[in-house]
Amino acid sequence: MVPSRRRLLQAAGTATAAALAGCSADVLGDDPTAEYALDVDAIDASPVEYALYEPSDDELFGAPARTALDAILPDGRHTTYGYAPLPEDAFVEHDGTYYQTEQVVTGRKRLERPLVRVEPVAEDAVPDDAVLVDALDQPSARPLKILHSYAQTDGETSTADLLRGDAYVMRRPAELDSRLVTGDLDGRVVTMTDSGTWAYRVEMRRERVVETAHTALAIEVAASREQFREVVFGTRIDVDLAPGDLPAGARSRLDRAIERRTYTETTPLSDGFDALLSALGLAGVDSAANGRLLWYDGRLHRYGLYVDHDPE
Numbered sequence: 001m002v003p004s005r006r007r008l009l010q011a012a013g014t015a016t017a018a019a020l021a022g023c024s025a026d027v028l029g030d031d032p033t034a035e036y037a038l039d040v041d042a043i044d045a046s047p048v049e050y051a052l053y054e055p056s057d058d059e060l061f062g063a064p065a066r067t068a069l070d071a072i073l074p075d076g077r078h079t080t081y082g083y084a085p086l087p088e089d090a091f092v093e094h095d096g097t098y099y100q101t102e103q104v105v106t107g108r109k110r111l112e113r114p115l116v117r118v119e120p121v122a123e124d125a126v127p128d129d130a131v132l133v134d135a136l137d138q139p140s141a142r143p144l145k146i147l148h149s150y151a152q153t154d155g156e157t158s159t160a161d162l163l164r165g166d167a168y169v170m171r172r173p174a175e176l177d178s179r180l181v182t183g184d185l186d187g188r189v190v191t192m193t194d195s196g197t198w199a200y201r202v203e204m205r206r207e208r209v210v211e212t213a214h215t216a217l218a219i220e221v222a223a224s225r226e227q228f229r230e231v232v233f234g235t236r237i238d239v240d241l242a243p244g245d246l247p248a249g250a251r252s253r254l255d256r257a258i259e260r261r262t263y264t265e266t267t268p269l270s271d272g273f274d275a276l277l278s279a280l281g282l283a284g285v286d287s288a289a290n291g292r293l294l295w296y297d298g299r300l301h302r303y304g305l306y307v308d309h310d311p312e
Contacts (some may be wrong), residue, residue, distance in 0.1 A: 032243075035311035036273070037264045038256040039284075043293075043300040048225060050300060051232040053090035053101070059174040060138050072218045074101065081109055092218065098228040099218035106215040110113035112208050114181045114214070115167040118147045118200035121189050126196040130189040137167040139178035140185065143168040148192055148200065169209060180204060237300075238292040239280055252274035258301065266311065277305065 043050055055065035064085035071078035073094040078085075090101045133141050133148075147168055149157040163170065170181055179185050185202045192198035222228035233240060243251055249272020257263035265273045277283050280294065282305045290304035 033265045037306045038257050039262045040301050040303045047300055048229050051091050051236050054091055068216050072216050077143050077215055079213050079215045082159040084214040086216050094115045094263045098222040100221050103214050103216045107213040108210050110208055110210050112206055114170040115205050115207050116143050117203045121199040121201050123196055126199045130191050133190050133192055139174040140180045237295050240295045243297055247275055
């Protein structure tokens with residue numbers, strides 16, 4: 001469930017809006033108003049199926065993950081340098097037994113790696129043979145887009161932690177076989193748009209860098225599907241409810257939220273909605289809570305609450 005742009009802006013501005021609303025209440029003598037929106041999306045999978053991790057089909061991330069799983073299941077180890085191929089604490093199944101992946105740091109090693117850097121090029125200096133970044137495959141395009149974001153935000157981008165200084169280190173197998181590493185793009189100009197804006201000259205160098213060793217292994221958590229279902233409910237499901245667990249007012253509002261995918265009330269909240277929020281573990285949420293899982297009436301749902309302290 002992805003919150004709308006409006007709701008994200010609402011959540012980001014909650015503290016300020018609440019403070020202003022409080023000031024207005026003091027001046028005008030009226031209670032501040034807030035809108036509470038409960039979003040509920042049904043998940044078309046059982047809790048067991050939903051909890052299991054399956055690598056993607058792409059070459060960049062999926063292939064290293066599959067290689068790691070083949071190596072660690074059922075009782076092996078797999079070490080990579082500079083990156084972790086598997087998500088932390090992922091649940092996987094092998095021959096009817098269920099495991100959770102773990103990754104630990106087991107040292108460091110100095111390795112020679114290809115590093116990518118870019119230098120901005122003025123729009124009027126972009127050559128005719130410039131390469132459009134979207135014409136490249138993912139292993140080549142992704143590092144260039146990350147470097148572009150870094151350059152445009154003066155290093156404040158959320159992906160800055162993927163860089164070493166001003167360089168992107170090519171590590172994954174698909175990256176090491178990419179056009180960037182073969183040298184095909186070294187010295188070439190790459191543009192982010194068809195019009196030639198946001199252009200960069202690519203520089204490739206091989207340097208020796210110290211890489212962290214990430215070792216993956218699998219820990220058995222259940223010997224059967226029934227046992228694993230209990231593990232899932234103990235670790236992934238936030239709330240487990242039956243219709244009879246809720247008072248009538250709360251139950252009717254949850255049913256409406258499921259049917260319409262959203263249910264909204266403006267303060268003061270009804271007793272039924274207040275009881276529902278408490279049952280869902282959302283009492284006291286002041287801005288937003290998202291990505292939670294509910295098992296209700298034999299079906300899995302993802303839910304979230306968004307509070308607008310200045311509704312239109």
